[in-house]
Amino acid sequence: MKIQIDEKSFEGRGVLGEIEFELEKGSPSVICGPSGCGKSTLLRLIAGLDEDFKGEISPRAGKVGFVFQEPQLLPWRSVRANIELVCNVDEACLIDGLLVEVGLEGQGDVMASKLSLGMARRVALARALVIKPEILILDEPFVSLDPKRAESLRKLTYNLISKHQLKALFVTHISQEAIQMGHQIHILGGQPSRIDKTIEVPMSADQRFNSTFVQTYLAENEALFAFS
Numbered sequence: 001m002k003i004q005i006d007e008k009s010f011e012g013r014g015v016l017g018e019i020e021f022e023l024e025k026g027s028p029s030v031i032c033g034p035s036g037c038g039k040s041t042l043l044r045l046i047a048g049l050d051e052d053f054k055g056e057i058s059p060r061a062g063k064v065g066f067v068f069q070e071p072q073l074l075p076w077r078s079v080r081a082n083i084e085l086v087c088n089v090d091e092a093c094l095i096d097g098l099l100v101e102v103g104l105e106g107q108g109d110v111m112a113s114k115l116s117l118g119m120a121r122r123v124a125l126a127r128a129l130v131i132k133p134e135i136l137i138l139d140e141p142f143v144s145l146d147p148k149r150a151e152s153l154r155k156l157t158y159n160l161i162s163k164h165q166l167k168a169l170f171v172t173h174i175s176q177e178a179i180q181m182g183h184q185i186h187i188l189g190g191q192p193s194r195i196d197k198t199i200e201v202p203m204s205a206d207q208r209f210n211s212t213f214v215q216t217y218l219a220e221n222e223a224l225f226a227f228s
């Protein structure tokens with residue numbers, strides 16, 4: 001998928017300038033940048049939720065799996081019923097297998113109100129995957145989790161993106177998270193925002209989730225990650 005934004009404005013105020021990059025299967029991209037620089041706006045354009053911009057995104061995203069900052073589950077419904085809300089009968093057959101994949105085997109009948117935040121995030125991930133999305137978009141999906149749970153969910157998500165060869169776009173403002181999740185990291189800056197720089201992260205999956213390796217890489221490349 002080729003993303004080429006020339007301009008996105010709100011009420012005459014330019015939020016995004018020229019932004020160009022490609023999304024490829026199994027090679028997740030990360031968008032980083034300061035608060036208010038237009039990250040969520042960019043995601044909405046790519047997801048096809050906002051078509052009021054100059055530029056071109058091709059091919060347009062068909063099915064989009066979205067994982068938001070909050071899991072956004074209906075507390076009075078079970079895990080399974082929350083996932084069924086977004087899928088058709090054929091896709092519903094995938095739910096049990098997906099629950100296994102996200103580490104919630106046999107938890108389909110648990111009420112969403114009884115889930116820990118970490119479990120709720122896993123359900124949100126399964127809900128995004130059940131439709132077999134052409135693109136998976138994750139907007140700071142692990143905020144407010146403790147470091148251990150966030151790490152475990154990053155690893156799970158990274159492995160699922162690889163396994164299902166998904167096109168994935170991940171937003172974060174945490175440099176360690178960007179390094180772990182992204183094969184390419186696009187750092188936004190300026191007004192209106194443009195891609196200041198793109199960092200390629202040539203690490204294996206094992207290296208990404210080896211904290212010593214990541215900390216050493218971060219220390220050696222501190223200047224590149226000056227956005228955080």
Ligand SMILES: Nc1ncnc2c1ncn2[C@@H]1O[C@H](COP(=O)(O)OP(=O)(O)OP(=O)(O)O)[C@@H](O)[C@H]1O
Nearest residue numbers: 010011015033034035036037038039040041042173
């Ligand atoms: N619907 C809208 N109408 C007018 N202005 C908007 C609208 N949506 C976003 N903006 C403005 O566009 C700019 C970018 O917002 P956006 O939410 O995309 O930034 P962000 O980088 O995702 O921020 P954060 O990191 O804080 O979530 C902000 O100045 C915001 O006020």
